[in-house]
Amino acid sequence: TEMAPTVTRSQPNRAYLGCSGTGASCPGCASHKSPSTAKSETYISLSQVLDENGKDVTPRPVYQPDPAAVQSKHSKIFASDTSGGTMSDFYSTTYQTTTNASFAGAFTRSLFGSGSVSIGSQSIMESMSEEIEDPSSKRDNSISLSDVQVKREEVKELIQEEMLDDMVDLYLVESDTLCLLDMPAISVSVDSMEAESVKERNSRYTELCKNRTGNDKYMGRSMQTFNGASKTKEVQSEAITMADAATIANNWDMYDSFCSAGQGEVDLSTDTDKAMSSSSSRMEMEPFVVPSESKPDPELILQSEEFQQHLFVMERIILENIYQPKLAAYRQLPTLEGMVLLKCWNHVTEQLSKQKRLRREESSLDEEGPPTPALERLWSFSCELTTGRNVSSMAWNKRNPDLLAVGYGQFAFKDQKPGLVCCWSLKNPSWPERIFTCQSGVTALDFSASSASMLAVGMHDGTIATYNVQSREKTPVIDSSDCVHKHTSPVWQVRWINHERALSGEDKGEALISVSADGRISKWFLRKGLDCIDLMKLKRTRNDRFKRQVGEKERKSEALISRQAPGLCFDFHPTDSNIYLAGTEEGHIHKCSCSYNEQFLETYQAHKGPLYRITWSPFCSDVFLSCSSDWTIQLWRQDLFTPVLGFMSTQRAVYDVMWSPKWATVFGAVNEGRMEIWDLGASILDPTIVNPASPGVKLTSLLFATETDCVLVGDSDGQVSVYQLKNFTAGEGTQDVSILQPPMRLVKSMSADRRRLGLFWFYIENKNV
């Protein structure tokens, strides 16, 4: 009864018709059932279908519903529950109730035959029933399935509730053999029983084919098929433009990308592969944008800091190209003399070997006689700012021996103009590194040793200023113009002195000492601004002793303008920073001590004119030199009150004298017209090397270079020329102080026999009459 409505749902009629018509000829045709019979009968009766051989190939229905509702219940369980049940379950359940094993077999066959994947879906069954035009057996089966489905779902629920805790017996029985595919063979073995009939059939068929050709029963007929009108269709698309994109991934390119993407620095030195792989993974995650480079304005480029720095470096390199041989000579590097550096390499090596040969020849010549010492002019520091100015003082930087400070200022009172301090670097002889303009002429300079960038400047109007050469500021760090006790006359010398021993409450460390023409030697310090205390006031002394020697008539005592003698120079003892020598305009040298600021310890009188320079010997701590405008240079010993040696070469005032830092017996002197290098080991009467000044130019200052054997000479035209001492073999044991002793012993011995020297001394004494 329940089956009836579902049967009508499908489209059975058409199928029935079709099936009935061809029932005989289609062996696989399903059974048809009449709707009427379905109602009454519990199971479907099928008409017999026989194939050609008389075999009963009646398809049996998949499902034959039993009268018992239990059976349907069980079957329903199977159909609806695909997810829960497995095939084995199905079998077991059906077997519980059904005795007909073939049911299961038939049912399953239909399942497979219909090809449905999920049994439990009604929709598939329905769709299949629409689509399948073939034998209605399937449809019937599907119908039955769908019917079954409805019932089974209900049953399932019941079971779930009631029978969960029941013990269920499962019987496993071997099922029937399922025939999934039955393709009858098309060939038959000769030995088989059917062979005869098959042969006969085949022969009948060949005969039929033969008879076909001329037979009236068969007529050949031609058919025409429609050829669809063809139509060409064209499609035009835009030209696919291909663009080649290429990129170079260098080592540094990847490194740059890392840094700019803010990924932090990856240590590429260890494992670049690792980095690459990790970077690629990272790039997939975050969209990586190559930073676009903006074009900077040309003006901005020209004004940028880096550009200035590059220009600075470039300038130095160009100058190095120009001055390379000279600088190399300065540094005492082997130079390729007379060489144009741009010749080809073969030529260079040729020259080198030639020079080596020459040198060897020269050195062999040396054994015959020493080559004459000479001065070679290397270069000069000058620029258009300095031309016309008088070089008054020069000082090396204590920490950087390549840095030179030069002070420009007039000595004479009348032609005063604003002074200039230039800091020159060895790397750029054509333009100073720092330029400081001062309000009055610069007369003294010194670099500090403790803070190497401090430069103390003494000026013609008595001002003392300190500059910081590291900064680019043009103004002094501190100035003494506000100080109450400042100097009122030109400051002729400044020096930074390191007091090792603290004296009565004074600070240890470096102090700035200055001497000025107002007769005071002052020590400057920073207290609330620059302030000074007087170390010494240089009092005038009467040279009674001298008068007695000469035997002149007494000079009229003149009214003195000032009780102080202008101080022109001073020098502290190299080892004992308490003792210093001061030279005055009167020609006296006073030995003073920092502890006594009232009295001189000693006075040395020999010079007739203002003393321009006093220097202690750096090698022999008892000996000092002094030079003055009375055309002489005097060599003194601390304990002797008359000079040990006097040197005079021309009748010109000697402006500057300096001991060589390298050789104990060598010193240099500069007078107005020429520069002289004296070597006491070679001769005490004449300078060893004489270098005349250019006409019209007066030489004013002298400085030895500390690390090389070069001499700097400043002149009144603003040029500082650098000369190299060549072939100077003054004393192999240059540090040996005893070298200085022989000349003095010689003097002492000679003073007994005054043949040559006596004349010399006499000349000096007579001159001053």
Next chain:
Amino acid sequence: MAEVEETLKRIQSQKGVQGIIIVNAEGIPIKTTLDNSSTVQYAGLIHQSVMKARSTVRDIDPQNDLTFLRIRSKKNEIMIAPDKDYFLIVIQNPSD
């Protein structure tokens, strides 16, 4: 700015300096003291050279960078100061 001009003038007046060219990052000359054709030629060729040199230095060690390049030839010397945004090129013949 005045300092830059002064320095450029000083460089130009040094012995043997034949020309100064300042080129921007793309190889276009910004400022030059040579004639146009030479400038363009120098700028183009030197640009490539510097790129190659810089690539070489950085390939060896990516944390390194090129700071200065000097090419000395028979007739003169070309000195290049490269930077991110520009090149400063000076041609000098020191034996003049």
